[in-house]
Structure formats: C-alpha cells, structure tokens
Amino acid sequence: VAGKLKRILVGIDGSEYARQAFEVAIGLAAGTSAELYVIIVVQPIQLIGTRRQVRESLMSFYEKEAHRLSAEYGALAKRRGVNIKAIIARGNPAKEILSAADNNGVDMIVVGSRGLGGIKGLLLGSVSNAVVQNSKMPVMVVK
Numbered sequence: 001v002a003g004k005l006k007r008i009l010v011g012i013d014g015s016e017y018a019r020q021a022f023e024v025a026i027g028l029a030a031g032t033s034a035e036l037y038v039i040i041v042v043q044p045i046q047l048i049g050t051r052r053q054v055r056e057s058l059m060s061f062y063e064k065e066a067h068r069l070s071a072e073y074g075a076l077a078k079r080r081g082v083n084i085k086a087i088i089a090r091g092n093p094a095k096e097i098l099s100a101a102d103n104n105g106v107d108m109i110v111v112g113s114r115g116l117g118g119i120k121g122l123l124l125g126s127v128s129n130a131v132v133q134n135s136k137m138p139v140m141v142v143k
C-alpha cells in the first residue's frame with residue numbers, strides 16, 4: 001500500500017476471528033484520518049421446499065441480527081475514538097465484500113482467516129480465500 005490508508009474495509013460475520021480482524025483494523029485506523037467501513041453480508045438461505053414467506057422471515061431475522069451486530073461494533077469502535085461506516089448487504093459474502101471495496105474506494109480489506117463455518121484443518125475459510133484470490137487491492141488476513 002503506497003502511502004497512508006484512507007479507507008479500510010473489514011468483514012464481520014459474528015465470529016471470534018472476525019472480531020480479531022476488527023481489532024486489527026481499529027488499530028490501523030485509530031489516530032489516523034482513515035475511515036473504517038464494516039460490512040456484514042447476510043446470505044440468502046436456500047432451503048428446498050421452504051415457502052417464500054418462511055425464507056423472507058428468516059432473512060429479516062438475520063438482517064435484524066446484522067443491525068444489532070453493527071451497532072455493537074459501532075459502540076466498540078467509538079470507545080477507541082474511531083467512527084465506522086456500517087454496510088449491511090445481501091448476497092454472496094466474498095462478492096459483496098469485493099464490490100463494497102470497489103464502490104467505496106477502499107484501499108485495504110481486512111478479514112479473519114476463519115469464520116463461523118466449521119471445517120477444521122482449513123487454513124483459510126471460503127470467504128477469506130475468495131477475497132484474497134479475487135481482490136485487486138491488498139488484503140490483510142488476520143490469524
């Protein structure tokens with residue numbers, strides 16, 4: 001990254017790994033003029049045979065949780081003197097993280113190495129892997 005970071009984007013999924021990624025991102029932004037963007041991507045559920053109404057209410061439940069999570073992170077950041085901009089998106093997490101990075105002129109993406117999913121033994125989760133593989137900008141993977 002040439003020069004100072006202006007905009008940092010961190011992906012949050014409610015996991016301890018993401019919380020650590022957030023801590024690192026806060027550390028990068030604190031005391032600088034960098035803006036910190038936090039993104040939470042809610043994935044559409046594909047439950048075969050489930051009525052649309054049921055899927056919609058599950059999605060809105062997850063979206064409420066996402067808002068709660070972003071408020072929690074907003075408060076955490078505030079205590080460290082950093083203001084965050086929260087983005088709540090719907091769709092494929094890696095795709096949404098990458099397009100949010102593009103759309104907001106972000107110069108570094110921060111993700112955890114793993115997340116909520118649980119395949120033990122993998123070094124990188126599928127979201128962090130796809131972000132690293134497809135990003136045009138520097139990605140920090142927090143372990």
Ligand SMILES: Nc1ncnc2c1ncn2[C@@H]1O[C@H](COP(=O)(O)OP(=O)(O)O)[C@@H](O)[C@H]1O
Pocket residue numbers: 010011012013015017018021039040041042043093097110111112113114115116117118119124125126127128129
């Ligand atoms: N839905 C999501 N929204 C935003 N960021 C996410 C999301 N899912 C994963 N991430 C980011 O990617 C990191 C790695 O998660 P992931 O690749 O999903 O691992 P796992 O396969 O263990 O769930 C997380 O720590 C978080 O920073």
Ligand SMILES: [Mg+2]
Pocket residue numbers: 013115116117125126127
């Ligand atoms: Mg995951």
